[in-house]
Amino acid sequence: MLSLSHPAAASAAPRHHRAPRCAAASFRRRASHIAASAILLPGGGSTGGRGGDRKLPFTPPPMAPPGQLYRPYHPPPSPLPANYRTLDLTQRLEVLRDRMGQWHEYAPLISALSRDGFTPSSIEEATGISGVEQNCLVVxxxxxxxxxxxxAAFPPDLLSYFDSYSGPELLYELRFLNARQRADAAKHAIDYRLEPKGVRELARSMKDFPRRRGVDDGWGEFDGASPGDCLAFARFRQSREAINVEDRIAELERALQVVATDPARARVELEMERARKKAAGEEVEEEEDDAVARPAVNVVRLQYGEVAEATTVLLLPVVRETDGVAAMESAPRRTKTDVDLGIVEVDKAWARWAVVPGWGPVAAAAEEAVVVELADGRRLPWRTAEEEPVLVIANRGQKEVAEQGLYVLEKEGRLVVERGKKLAEQGITTAAAEVLIVVRPPRDEDDMISDEEWD
Structure with a gap:
């Protein structure tokens, strides 16, 4: 209930008398400006009026300590070191202009000036520090x-290494790494006495290393937690992209200077041996050619509506790459097929299935066929694979490894696809299944290039 109070209402005529028409109109005009003096509460109570018996809880304001003013707003902590907080504006500008102290001590003055309304150009005019150098110092x-x-867990006694004049440039290059990577990269920079250009190369290699998983051959032999291995892998990749054999050998020698782990060193030394044989005119089996070219297996991209338009289709069980070989072997097998009616019987129930066109190689092995779902096509053993989900249709009835084939096997609890040649070199003679076809998802026609667009 909303109660209103106004002096005119208290002096109104008694309730049994009717007020004149003009007085009532005047009262309505005055009442239109009356403000609410109560707050509605659940259950009909209010904080005002005689009938209100429920009041809002009252919390007294906090009291300030004796001798101090109460300040409900607390400003953010000052970015300035304690020894600079008592300086006025002229003195702060003088510190920057004369470079008084270590660079990391007066660098916060630049941020403080920016908060006070200074622009990089005005700071440069007052101190002589360019905008580029200001950004470098702050970062x-x-x-x-x-x-x-x-x-980061960085040894405090090593921080003095970056107190030199080039220290800001060295640390500036580590801005894109996380705290742990920055600490590791900073230690590596100190151990090898790197210049800013070398630190930039190191930081980029550490940032780029995780993205190369499943894309470049030899990635698994390098340790991503080691700055030396990341830098060595970047130079290893550059050597494989070099046109001249001399440039290739030079990059591999640079990789050997920083490589940290034994598997990575062995991989670089193997590549170095091949490069030197090639420089001497000897015949060398180029492993990188195998990594680029697709193996002798069909790789198809589905078209929208292709399954619906196919004369025959196949229903195949699907397993994820994380399920392992046990799940792939337990997937159902086809026991009976009614060709006329298209009814298929399997030996056990299964949850996930894929419908694909009745391609010849798959139809010939339909009883033992299974689909392995890869979340990232770059895990396929060739560099031209793209980042997209793919389906690998494999024949569980063919397990013997041949060098020309492509096979599915389990590594560290995951189903992976490897070349038969690589498995033979490792002494592996049997696999979980032989790959029949790799199926890529449909792509919008707008993203596809027609033959007419090429000159």
């Missing part, structure tokens, strides 16, 4: 602070 100071954090 390098933040990187240095991250090295001191508990997450």
């Amino acid at each position: 390098a100071s933040q990187v240095r602070d991250s090295l001191i954090s508990e997450t």
Whole structure:
């Protein structure tokens, strides 16, 4: 209930008398400006009026300590070090202009000036520090602070290495790495006395290394937690892209200078041996050619409506790459097929199925065929594979490894696809299944290039 109070209402005529028409109109005009003096509460109560018996809880305001003013707003902590907080504006500009102290000590002054309304050009005019150098100092100071954090676990006694004049440029190149990577990269930069260009190469190699999984051959032999291995892998990749054999050998020698783990060193040395044989005119089996070219297996891309338009289709069980060989072997097998009516019987129930056109190689092995679902096509053993989900149709009845084939096997609990040649080199003679066809998902026609677009 909303109660209103107004002096005119208290002096109104008694309730048994009717007010004149003009007085009632005047009262309505005055009442239109009356403000609510109560708050509605559940159950009909209110905070105002005689009938209101329920009140809102009252919380007294906090009291300030004796001798201090109460400030409900607390400003953010000052970015300035304690020794600079008492300086006025002129003194702060003088510190920057004369470079008083270490660079990481006066670098926070730039951020403080920006908060006070200074622009990079006005700071440059007052101090002589260019906008590019200002950004380098501020970012390098933040990187240095991250090295001191508990997450980085960087030895404090090594921080003095970056107190030199080139220290900001070195730390600036580590800005894209996380705290742990920054600490590892900073240690590597100190051990090898790297210049800013070398630190930039190191940081880029560490940032790029996880993206190369399943894309470049030899990735598994390098340790992504080691800055040396990341840098060695980047140079290893550059050697494979070199046209001249001399350039290739030079990049491999640079990779051997920084490689840290034994498997990675063995991989680089093997590549070095092949490069030197090629430089001497000897015949060398180019492994990188195998990594680029597709093996002798059909790789098809489905078209929209292809399954519906196919004269025959196949219903095949599907397993994920994370299910392992046990799940692939337990997938149902076809026991009987009614050709006229298209009825298929299997030996056990199964949850996931795929419908594919009745391609010849798959139809010939339909009783033992199974589909392995790969979430990323780049896990296929050739470099031209794209980042897209693919279906690998394999024949579980063919397990003997041949060098020309492509096979499915289990590694570390995952189903992977490997070349028969590589398995033979490793002494593996049997696999879980032989790959029949690799199926790629449909693609919008707008993304496809027609033959007429090529000159």
